[in-house]
Amino acid sequence: MSKVTKPQEISVTRPISEDLPEDKFHQLDAFIDNMGTTKGSLIEILHKAQDIFGFLPRELQLYIARKLGIPGAEVFGVVSFYSYFTTKPRGKHTVSVCMGTACFVRGADKILDKFKENIGINADETSEDGCFTLRDVRCIGACGLAPVVTVNDKVHGRLTEDQVADVVNTYRRKEE
Numbered sequence: 164m165s166k167v168t169k170p171q172e173i174s175v176t177r178p179i180s181e182d183l184p185e186d187k188f189h190q191l192d193a194f195i196d197n198m199g200t201t202k203g204s205l206i207e208i209l210h211k212a213q214d215i216f217g218f219l220p221r222e223l224q225l226y227i228a229r230k231l232g233i234p235g236a237e238v239f240g241v242v243s244f245y246s247y248f249t250t251k252p253r254g255k256h257t258v259s260v261c262m263g264t265a266c267f268v269r270g271a272d273k274i275l276d277k278f279k280e281n282i283g284i285n286a287d288e289t290s291e292d293g294c295f296t297l298r299d300v301r302c303i304g305a306c307g308l309a310p311v312v313t314v315n316d317k318v319h320g321r322l323t324e325d326q327v328a329d330v331v332n333t334y335r336r337k338e339e
């Protein structure tokens with residue numbers, strides 16, 4: 164990976180749009196400009212950008228690359244490597260079903276099917292009401308609790324097919 168250095172004092176055009184409003188660029192720029200150095204901070208900056216914008220579309224990745232003076236390919240590589248990062252807008256609640264080996268042998272595929280059925284979407288989709296995004300992910304490191312599902316940051320371990328509807332309804336009620 165090439166080195167990430169102090170943000171350059173060059174003006175980088177902001178790809179402002181409905182999804183990428185100007186005030187959010189102000190927040191991101193302030194975060195980057197307040198860093199003493201951005202060397203080695205690409206992941207931290209991407210986390211912050213995803214917090215602010217909710218997702219990391221290609222034009223935003225390119226903006227960050229230009230701002231840091233690094234190749235776009237380096238940013239694209241990091242974003243596509245970590246499943247935490249998303250290039251599409253997510254719903255209010257992100258349901259991640261672990262499909263790692265330990266979870267798979269304990270029926271993760273059936274749990275995933277139940278979530279699809281209950282929410283009414285496929286994996287990597289967001290419900291029309293914007294309430295849920297459903298994802299199938301690699302091992303999240305909680306194999307002892309297999310099968311494991313996370314909803315946002317909360318871990319639901321040893322989940323059974325029968326519990327799926329309750330989990331979905333709990334988060335749905337929060338939006339009513």
Ligand code: FES
Pocket residue numbers: 261262263264265266267301302303304305306307309311
């Ligand atoms: S395989 Fe699911 S948490 Fe490790």
